[in-house]
Amino acid sequence: MLGFAQLFASRLVKAAAILIAIVVMNFFLVHAAPGDPAMVMAGEAGAADEKFVAQLREQFGLDRPLYEQLGTYVAKVVQGDLGFSYRQQRPVWDILAERLPATLVLTLTAFLLALAAGVALGTLAAIAVGTWADSAITVIALLAYATPIYWIGLMLSLLFSIQLGWLPAFGYETIGAGYTGLAHVADVAVHLILPVITLALFYMASYARLTRASMLEVRGLDFVKTAKAKGLTQSRIVTRHVLRNAILPVITVAGIQAGQLVGGSILIETVFAWPGIGRLAFEAVLQRDYQVLLGIFLVTSIMVILFNILTDILYGLVDPRIQVSQ
Amino acid sequence: MMKSDFWRAFVRNKGAVLGLVILIAIVVLAAFASVFFPGDPWEMATAPFQPPLSEDALLGSDMLGRDIASGIAHGARVSLLIGLTSTAAALAIGVTLGALAGFHGGKVDDAIMRFTELFQTIPNFVLAVVLVAIFTPSLTTIVLAIAIVSWPPLARLARAEFLSLRTREFVQAAITTGQSSTSIILRQILPNSLSPIIVSASLMVATAILLESSLSFLGLGDPNAMSWGYMIGAARTVIRQAWWMSVFPGLAIVLTVLALNLVGEGLNDALNPKLARSRG
Numbered sequence: 001m002l003g004f005a006q007l008f009a010s011r012l013v014k015a016a017a018i019l020i021a022i023v024v025m026n027f028f029l030v031h032a033a034p035g036d037p038a039m040v041m042a043g044e045a046g047a048a049d050e051k052f053v054a055q056l057r058e059q060f061g062l063d064r065p066l067y068e069q070l071g072t073y074v075a076k077v078v079q080g081d082l083g084f085s086y087r088q089q090r091p092v093w094d095i096l097a098e099r100l101p102a103t104l105v106l107t108l109t110a111f112l113l114a115l116a117a118g119v120a121l122g123t124l125a126a127i128a129v130g131t132w133a134d135s136a137i138t139v140i141a142l143l144a145y146a147t148p149i150y151w152i153g154l155m156l157s158l159l160f161s162i163q164l165g166w167l168p169a170f171g172y173e174t175i176g177a178g179y180t181g182l183a184h185v186a187d188v189a190v191h192l193i194l195p196v197i198t199l200a201l202f203y204m205a206s207y208a209r210l211t212r213a214s215m216l217e218v219r220g221l222d223f224v225k226t227a228k229a230k231g232l233t234q235s236r237i238v239t240r241h242v243l244r245n246a247i248l249p250v251i252t253v254a255g256i257q258a259g260q261l262v263g264g265s266i267l268i269e270t271v272f273a274w275p276g277i278g279r280l281a282f283e284a285v286l287q288r289d290y291q292v293l294l295g296i297f298l299v300t301s302i303m304v305i306l307f308n309i310l311t312d313i314l315y316g317l318v319d320p321r322i323q324v325s326q
Numbered sequence: 327m328m329k330s331d332f333w334r335a336f337v338r339n340k341g342a343v344l345g346l347v348i349l350i351a352i353v354v355l356a357a358f359a360s361v362f363f364p365g366d367p368w369e370m371a372t373a374p375f376q377p378p379l380s381e382d383a384l385l386g387s388d389m390l391g392r393d394i395a396s397g398i399a400h401g402a403r404v405s406l407l408i409g410l411t412s413t414a415a416a417l418a419i420g421v422t423l424g425a426l427a428g429f430h431g432g433k434v435d436d437a438i439m440r441f442t443e444l445f446q447t448i449p450n451f452v453l454a455v456v457l458v459a460i461f462t463p464s465l466t467t468i469v470l471a472i473a474i475v476s477w478p479p480l481a482r483l484a485r486a487e488f489l490s491l492r493t494r495e496f497v498q499a500a501i502t503t504g505q506s507s508t509s510i511i512l513r514q515i516l517p518n519s520l521s522p523i524i525v526s527a528s529l530m531v532a533t534a535i536l537l538e539s540s541l542s543f544l545g546l547g548d549p550n551a552m553s554w555g556y557m558i559g560a561a562r563t564v565i566r567q568a569w570w571m572s573v574f575p576g577l578a579i580v581l582t583v584l585a586l587n588l589v590g591e592g593l594n595d596a597l598n599p600k601l602a603r604s605r606g
Contacts, residue, residue: 021444033460146584148536150543151558151576154565162566256446263451267540271562281452285459285544297456300449308447 011312015305020074022301026294027073030083031066033290082295087287092295096277100299102172103276105188107265110196111307114203114261115254121204122211122250123243129216137208144205149264153198153271160194167194170273195272199264203257207250214246221245244318251315258307262300335596342592348585356402363396367552371396378570386570388561394571398578401554405582408469409535413527415473416534420480421523425511427481428488439485442478450475454537458546465548472537476530483526487519521597528593532586539579554579 161169269278370391427438539555561571
């Protein structure tokens with residue numbers, strides 16, 4: 001396991017470097033945001049005379065040189081202080097922490113569903129290459145590529161909630177139902193179905209296409225011929241030999257696309273009123289609450305880095321050679 | 327490559343031809359939007375909440391009595407304009423960085439690829455939202471934000487092309503004859519790496535249109551430009567009573583993006599014939 005541990009450590013170092021770069025970028029964006037914080041605070045306090053603003057500036061170090069301010073900012077972020085939202089009169093981190101679990105549930109479920117269903121569909125298409133099932137999967141993938149996810153969400157809720165009444169159209173739980181224990185979990189799960197499917201659909205299509213192409217490529221390689229010559233069953237060849245090798249590029253792409261998945265949750269949560277970070281981003285945009293928006297930028301970036309580490313682990317599990325060769 | 331060869335390969339892909347036909351129709355709609363639908367798409371044209379196939383609103387009207395069909399036609403302009411300009415901007419950033427990385431290699435390559443990786447890690451839609459919100463929504467900020475979040479794949483592609491072409495004889499010959507780096511990059515390597523870049527760019531126009539529609543769906547569109555995403559976002563709250571307000575602009579997006587993707591695949595078949603055949 002030493003090899004894998006080393007690889008993992010090197011990934012962590014890289015993740016830390018990327019994180020620092022993102023924090024620095026965030027600092028400059030905070031600076032670029034309209035509205036001098038001192039002016040905002042003065043406005044909140046109801047007194048905007050020059051002296052008071054200057055005093056506030058000094059108090060919060062806004063008159064210091066930029067690099068010094070950057071140092072203070074980084075030190076604060078490291079301690080979990082992401083600034084203060086004057087609109088909500090609360091620390092940004094508190095607001096984010098409250099919303100984080102809902103987003104994590106949504107994105108993780110969607111990510112795993114997209115991966116599992118995408119690989120399954122792609123395998124099916126590759127086995128049945130040239131048949132109607134293959135064409136159907138290809139056409140669906142093409143359509144999923146071309147459709148904005150928020151619109152898919154609206155259309156699904158139009159069909160399944162408004163027309164058929166099968167699933168709740170929005171929210172995280174039935175308000176006022178007061179479920180506890182398993183009943184609560186089931187209630188949240190029912191609310192989760194539409195947002196998760198909507199978010200997963202695009203990536204499912206993307207992974208299905210990739211799996212199909214990758215399997216068709218691997219299928220012709222020598223070791224597969226050997227497996228056939230050995231007299232292994234078709235299903236064993238597909239699952240143990242072809243799929244296991246074909247899935248590697250899929251995992252790589254899944255890692256790269258993790259960022260888009262997290263970004264997509266802004267749209268999905270807006271459509272389904274899912275009370276997570278994405279919905280918060282929409283509210284922050286409406287209120288022009290830049291502190292919260294930049295906090296979201298930082299937190300979602302960290303989420304992407306964590307997703308990347310997750311795919312690295314998956315990669316290591318699927319391909320044990322990594323432990324040896326790296 | 328001969329032009330006729332290109333066309334023969336392109337039309338062999340039926341989907342690409344279909345895509346091209348749809349795309350031409352959308353371009354015509356966009357170009358003649360003010361002829362087909364004179365008047366401001368923001369102005370009230372008829373009674374609010376008119377269902378489709380009404381007398382004076384073929385696709386219905388929205389909650390302020392604006393004609394949906396007119397909004398779609400005028401929105402086509404914005405979508406195509408933003409799709410094309412932001413792709414051009416992303417190409418400028420991505421191909422420049424990729425070319426420098428691939429041509430120079432070594433430390434330059436390392437530094438540029440780290441930078442690219444950083445931008446690939448950042449959740450690109452979140453960054454686009456932050457950028458547009460901070461620098462106030464306008465056509466320029468939207469185009470720049472989309473370009474800033476979309477260039478990394480182009481940089482990687484250009485880098486890979488430059489890396490492989492750099493070792494080829496004609497480039498070596500150019501280096502020996504003492505041509506400057508700029509001239510080699512622009513005159514020798516770039517023209518030979520154009521086909522994959524063109525294919526990626528055509529697909530990127532589609533992604534850019536989706537990104538723009540997502541931004542304007544969230545209310546981050548240019549407040550003066552009618553856009554498909556804005557129409558869907560504004561009609562979202564009344565979807566129970568008036569499905570047509572969100573359905574038709576959405577279909578317009580799907581058709582446009584689908585057409586662009588199909589054309590992109592056709593271009594791929596026509597420009598990279600070897601790849602297409604081996605895939606088949």
